[in-house]
Amino acid sequence: MSAGLKVVRAGLFDTLQDLGRTGFMALGMPTAGAMDRIGLGLANALVGNPANAAGLEIGVMGPDLQVEADSVRIALVGPLSPALIEGPDAAAKPLESDRSHLLKRGQILRVGMIEGSSTAYLAVAGGFDLPVFMGSLSTYSRAGIGGFDGRKLAAGDLLPLAKAAAAAGDERRLAQPFDYGNGPLRVVWGPQEDYFSDEGRRTFIECEYRVSKEADRMGIRFEGPTIAHAKSVDQGGADIISDGIAPGAIQVPGAGLPIVLLADRQTVGGYPKIATVASVDLPRLGRLLPGQTVRFAAITVEEAEALRRDQESRLQRAIAGFVVARPPGGIDLARLYEENLIDGIVYE
């Protein structure tokens, strides 16, 4: 029998995602990919996977998965409420996030709800044994491609695992939660900031915007004060000749409310884009929930690039700083050392 994770009960919107399907935007192919590349990156690193391995992106509420393999090492990253593990002969108990776990045949992982974020990630050591489509495992459900059968997971699916059993070894955990930052979302003006009046640009940068219910992998519609175009809609003020759409682009159609475009965004579009969220803050966008509020702050391209490089080194330091997680019933030496004796020791 082939090794897999059986979906006993589906979550709300669980799709396999890697870092995206690049190289085919010229053919109209959206990149898709993880909404929060930091969460996916940490989950992969916790189980020893390469950074671009596909993991399960969990949207709002996760699935129940039964292990149909001798064993599998998984990592859950994200604020779960918490996940539970049960069976085959044991009662349900909580499973810590932000660390790896060894699961055995017949056990059921109940991922449950995410709290305070819209996304969480599950990675499995060795990855999923699924066909790569146009260079990527990312699911793009609108075209039915990638991931598992091109769609979100449904009850009864068997997610095939590349490894039938987990290698022996310690479990690892994140030493401290990764700091995604807070404060305003950093944006770079453009590409069409000149399609907006001075007042419109001021509104955008000075006011608070709320995430509406229309928020998904394609983009987030915000509610708040309307942003004035330089020319009226009748004069074509909200139309451009379509051009390419970068991740985090904030388009403002005629109604004046901003829409930020994310992983499943279309490749080109005809609305003017007032600004683009800096890549350092895209993972924060990927975690926003309806009702949360945001502000925007403008920075330069150079500042955005520097912030991203700094975030990447923090991510690499967080990965280098993983500590050994407490074995069941044992003593977490690493945590002891870390908290009582020496700052930042890594116990291999």
Next chain:
Amino acid sequence: MSVRYLSCGDTAFTVEFGNEISPGINGRVMALHAAIGLAREAGEIAGVIETVPTMRSLMVTYDPLATSRADLQPKVDALIARGLPADAVSRRVTLPCCYDDPEFAPDLAEVAERTKKSPEQVIAAHLASPFKVYVLGFMPGLAYVAGLDQSLFLPRRSQPRVRVPRSSVAIAMDMTTIYPFESPGGWHLIGRTPLWMFDKRREQPVFLSPGDSLSFERIDRRSFDRIAGEVEAGTFDWSSLVKSK
């Protein structure tokens, strides 16, 4: 002619060649698209992820961990300064299209009436149009194909259809298109091709590319059904549609 560089955050920028739709401007877009592709293959422009051509601009996406805007923009400038050919080498593609079945061409009569032609004259004008694929977008494989005979220019339908069948051949404004999926749509449906513009079973799932020269070849319902059967079965010879120009 100078270009404008527009910022798209710290992972992309757009090179804008003009603010109008014209073959000359699009030719320069496609030439830069090709030139950056060659420079990447030659290892001269590291950190570029891909380029996205549209009617009048080219978006260049990059990895800010591998390069920077300050490093890339002069390199793109140098490629433009080196001189872009007016028209890059392109494929010449012929697509079979069945105009004769009312099921395939529900808007043919209305288009004929509004353009003061007979249905046969509409078909003839569509067949004679020198089409060129300007841009793919909106959904995978959906091509905006310009070059429609001027006598067929019409605005989009005031009431878009909720469901346009896959492979419908449609016109609106100064363009034609072929629907790669069943989807909503507001264009006028005047025929259908037995081909699928997006087929995930194929190694190259998207058939058309920006820059392709395109024409249609009229087929009857019997040929349509035969080709549709081959496409469905995966035995159709797609290379028979393409000639190098």
